[in-house]
Amino acid sequence: MLKGLVSLYLSLIFLSSGTIVLAAESGYVARSNLMQNIRSEFSVLARMAQEKIQFDESLAESTRLTLLNLAASAPTIFEDNELPINSEALPAIWENWEDFISKSEDFEFALEGIETSTLIDLRSSLGNVGATCGSCHQKYRMK
Numbered sequence: 001m002l003k004g005l006v007s008l009y010l011s012l013i014f015l016s017s018g019t020i021v022l023a024a025e026s027g028y029v030a031r032s033n034l035m036q037n038i039r040s041e042f043s044v045l046a047r048m049a050q051e052k053i054q055f056d057e058s059l060a061e062s063t064r065l066t067l068l069n070l071a072a073s074a075p076t077i078f079e080d081n082e083l084p085i086n087s088e089a090l091p092a093i094w095e096n097w098e099d100f101i102s103k104s105e106d107f108e109f110a111l112e113g114i115e116t117s118t119l120i121d122l123r124s125s126l127g128n129v130g131a132t133c134g135s136c137h138q139k140y141r142m143k
């Protein structure tokens with residue numbers, strides 16, 4: 001709710017200034033949106049692996065590619081170290097930038113390793129991805 005209000009507030013500022021180009025998200029809002037997109041795409045694969053939705057090779061593969069694109073945008077999106085009170089990002093990100101980038105690359109590497117040809121393959125390759133989310137969150141996201 002609070003997050004929704006904050007982004008509404010930001011878009012109102014940008015609209016009233018008349019510079020629509022600036023309406024591109026930045027800082028915390030962009031980070032939060034990126035992570036929410038990552039979560040929702042990842043949950044497609046997780047639900048498929050758990051047979052909560054039907055296995056579909058082409059959906060699995062396109063979801064994997066979407067996740068790779070999202071992951072590739074993380075370093076640029078996280079460059080902005082704006083830290084409003086509702087952000088869960090820790091200042092350690094910008095103090096250990098190289099390490100943060102390497103965790104982001106580990107995430108991409110795990111996504112590259114997802115096998116989408118059969119349900120069994122998907123299941124056995126997905127755990128590695130979850131581990132890379134956890135490893136970055138443990139160090140760089142507030143609990």
Ligand code: HEC
Nearest residue numbers: 031032035039042087088089103104107132133136140141
């Ligand atoms: C390279 C580091 C890194 C990786 C990898 C990563 N995250 Fe995050 N995630 C963060 C940080 C940092 C935040 C806090 C961002 C903020 O609040 O400014 C975050 C926040 C989130 C949030 C909260 C978003 C919000 O504001 O509502 C979700 C959900 C999330 N991550 C899911 C995931 C999932 C699922 C994965 C793996 C599939 C993942 N993340 C991988 C660093 C990472």
